[in-house]
């Protein structure tokens with residue numbers, strides 16, 4: 001039977017193939033070090049868990065909650081933007097709480113897209129950026145991910161040649177998977193471009209607090225006039241190690257926030273109230289929880305870059321996010337990222353995410369997630385050292401032949 005139209009546009013997650021191998025290897029007794037999925041391993045801070053437990057005792061919180069988020073949570077998000085970015089938001093009209101930023105992004109796509117609308121989307125990128133719009137009937141035009149001068153010529157060409165004219169531009173800095181960070185000057189140019197051509201800007205700022213340089217990543221909404229065209233998505237998942245709680249936000253342009261709220265009002269009743277209350281407390285905290293999360297990833301990053309380097313794999317240190325975007329080591333480049341990732345599971349007991357899972361332009365890379373502790377990262381480096389030292393022996397035969405002819 002023919003596959004449903006929507007499902008046909010959603011190829012099986014590439015990451016599933018590595019996950020399956022990983023599960024098989026574990027079932028056979030292997031100790032796989034999992035640096036694949038971006039699933040934070042740190043526990044949610046105890047005070048946030050305690051608040052949830054306290055609030056859940058009150059039966060009034062067991063009823064349907066509020067789809068756009070309880071007022072206190074929206075106010076807490078507005079205060080965060082004021083404190084962190086100097087951006088003033090009206091919690092009534094410019095803030096909506098979402099069931100994780102992924103849900104917010106996907107439903108924003110549903111809310112604003114007509115069939116055939118053209119969306120400018122980075123490649124490689126976090127899959128929902130493209131697939132949220134594909135599910136909504138949109139068409140994707142891939143953009144560069146480097147936040148520098150090279151970003152704009154393809155954008156100019158896209159505006160000139162796309163029919164219909166692009167509806168929206170997706171940006172994501174700090175980027176998953178590349179870890180690129182944007183400057184405020186870059187955002188100024190993006191907003192000037194978007195205002196001139198009347199293009200919506202959707203900024204994914206899920207990694208706003210996971211940074212290792214002195215300069216924290218800016219928000220696109222810091223640019224004067226950005227609210228005319230832009231909305232921004234943030235997440236509690238990484239900032240407070242709350243991935244399973246499913247709380248994120250969309251903020252910014254009133255018309256877009258209202259469109260998202262309308263769609264959500266038909267779909268959900270909001271997150272469970274005790275979760276929203278605990279999230280409010282987290283956002284209103286003194287920042288020490290965030291500092292701890294950041295410093296844990298910072299230390300892991302340093303251990304990974306140093307130990308992988310010593311093992312023979314030079315990885316560029318990411319300035320932000322919980323990921324490194326690592327070029328496949330030379331002898332294995334012709335394998336492509338999926339086969340290389342499978343080989344790592346099978347021969348080195350290390351799982352990473354193949355770059356192809358983030359788009360065709362990611363195939364020379366793999367993404368390494370800092371979701372195991374320092375000890376385990378060092379163990380991964382030891383495994384990799386052995387693996388890389390025996391590259392001839394572990395290389396599939398067809399690739400050995402291919403390399404010999406190059």
Ligand SMILES: Cc1ncc(COP(=O)(O)O)c(C=O)c1O
Pocket residue numbers: 038099100101102103126172175176204206234235236237243246247248
């Ligand atoms: C760039 C980016 N955006 C959004 C998300 C989803 O986050 P949430 O848990 O808030 O849905 C992730 C999670 O990995 C991400 O990397």
